[in-house]
Amino acid sequence: MDRDTPAGANNLDAYWMPFSANQAFKADPRFLASARGMHYTTADGRQVLDAIAGLWCVNAGHCREPIVAAIRRQAGELDYATSFQVAHPIAFEMAARLAALAPGDLNRVFFSNSGSEAVDTALKIALAYHRLRGEGSRTRLIGRERGYHGVGFGGISVGGIVNNRKMFGTLLAGVDHLPATHSLEHNAFSRGQPAWGAHLADDLERIVALHDASTIAAVIVEPMAGSAGVLVPPKGYLERLRAICDRHGILLIFDEVITGFGRLGAAFAAERFGVLPDLMTTAKGITSGTVPMGATFVRQHLYDTFMAGAPTGGIELFHGYTYSGHPLACAAGLATLDLYHDEGLFERAAMLEPHWQDAVHGLKGRPHVIDIRNLGLTAGIEMAARPGAPGARGAEVFRRCFDGGVLVRFTGDTIALSPSLIIEKPQIDRIVEMLAGAIQATA
Ligand SMILES: Cc1ncc(COP(=O)(O)O)c(C=O)c1O
Numbered sequence: 001m002d003r004d005t006p007a008g009a010n011n012l013d014a015y016w017m018p019f020s021a022n023q024a025f026k027a028d029p030r031f032l033a034s035a036r037g038m039h040y041t042t043a044d045g046r047q048v049l050d051a052i053a054g055l056w057c058v059n060a061g062h063c064r065e066p067i068v069a070a071i072r073r074q075a076g077e078l079d080y081a082t083s084f085q086v087a088h089p090i091a092f093e094m095a096a097r098l099a100a101l102a103p104g105d106l107n108r109v110f111f112s113n114s115g116s117e118a119v120d121t122a123l124k125i126a127l128a129y130h131r132l133r134g135e136g137s138r139t140r141l142i143g144r145e146r147g148y149h150g151v152g153f154g155g156i157s158v159g160g161i162v163n164n165r166k167m168f169g170t171l172l173a174g175v176d177h178l179p180a181t182h183s184l185e186h187n188a189f190s191r192g193q194p195a196w197g198a199h200l201a202d203d204l205e206r207i208v209a210l211h212d213a214s215t216i217a218a219v220i221v222e223p224m225a226g227s228a229g230v231l232v233p234p235k236g237y238l239e240r241l242r243a244i245c246d247r248h249g250i251l252l253i254f255d256e257v258i259t260g261f262g263r264l265g266a267a268f269a270a271e272r273f274g275v276l277p278d279l280m281t282t283a284k285g286i287t288s289g290t291v292p293m294g295a296t297f298v299r300q301h302l303y304d305t306f307m308a309g310a311p312t313g314g315i316e317l318f319h320g321y322t323y324s325g326h327p328l329a330c331a332a333g334l335a336t337l338d339l340y341h342d343e344g345l346f347e348r349a350a351m352l353e354p355h356w357q358d359a360v361h362g363l364k365g366r367p368h369v370i371d372i373r374n375l376g377l378t379a380g381i382e383m384a385a386r387p388g389a390p391g392a393r394g395a396e397v398f399r400r401c402f403d404g405g406v407l408v409r410f411t412g413d414t415i416a417l418s419p420s421l422i423i424e425k426p427q428i429d430r431i432v433e434m435l436a437g438a439i440q441a442t443a
Pocket of ligand 1: 113116148149150151227256257258283284
């Protein structure tokens, strides 16, 4: 047993860890035992500054007392109730609060348990909506290269990360992909939104010309791609996508699983960019990562189409999860929304953005750094791959930072950062300092 392995975790065999190098981890495990605010405590008692808000989700910081108390209270009062044909009030309260927070008339909310399920829900609603309107030929879904929409078959089909797709055979039929928006050649070291690349949205016109609009149901994109390494939308890109979708009767879905709940200094990316999608998927920050929850927001006329389309007294959408609107998730969500509001955390993210931007761009000129990207409280620091060993440099920097007391994330050779919105400026500086040292020390 490794000296770091805590009691209770003395057999590492059974747990098949997600998106992890299981064998490497089990040979050299790293355990997080507790958390508070901006820090984890490891099993051997070290403090680790969390530079990624758990996994882009703990936007209010770890173990916040009002959220913890709300979950405790709810667990003792109503642990579970189905939402199929009966309901509990707190789910309606949560949906109403979310509707009030969302831009435009994205005021109908379908609950699930994760981002992947929120995406599946959105894709299914889009397909069913067209069918209800008598346009059942609109079955094609358009995603984007390098997009990440979770790991369900719907999500990996419209997603564009090859490792997440190539092992799983035939995915959904009738899917096409827009080109990725990032270009090292044209956009490297942009601060905020790059000036180059809006024209890449016009590729949707090519896809429409190829397949005909009458076969296309929806386009799904992350307004800012997170998992592929923080790919910031070029100025004007999302606006163009919206205009082309409108021209051809195609629904536009924003996957805001990462960008929702303050990550970009506004409640949603849709608000920051002033572009209203027809559907919006969320999860993660909705409960500040405390209890799993996903939510798919739908514009009112879509919901109304379903209500009008069903026989009187009949079920309007044959879709839902045992844990849709789970009481614990709703309680956690309401307490989280209160905290975001009471502490002005979305505004705080916006206020910190200039300092954050300057700090991360201070890494320019370090060895191997070929790009730095940022928006809101996110950043991607891309390093050149080591010849013949893509990802090795990223893994090494991750490990050096962890050993030095800062948790970052790596995707290939890109380091991704997305701290909780409660972060203080000296903590931002510490993250960047740690990274500078780790990058410098990495061959
Ligand atoms: C944009 C986006 N969509 C969907 C997902 C999937 O969410 P989950 O892991 O909760 O299923 C993620 C997760 O990172 C995401 O970033």
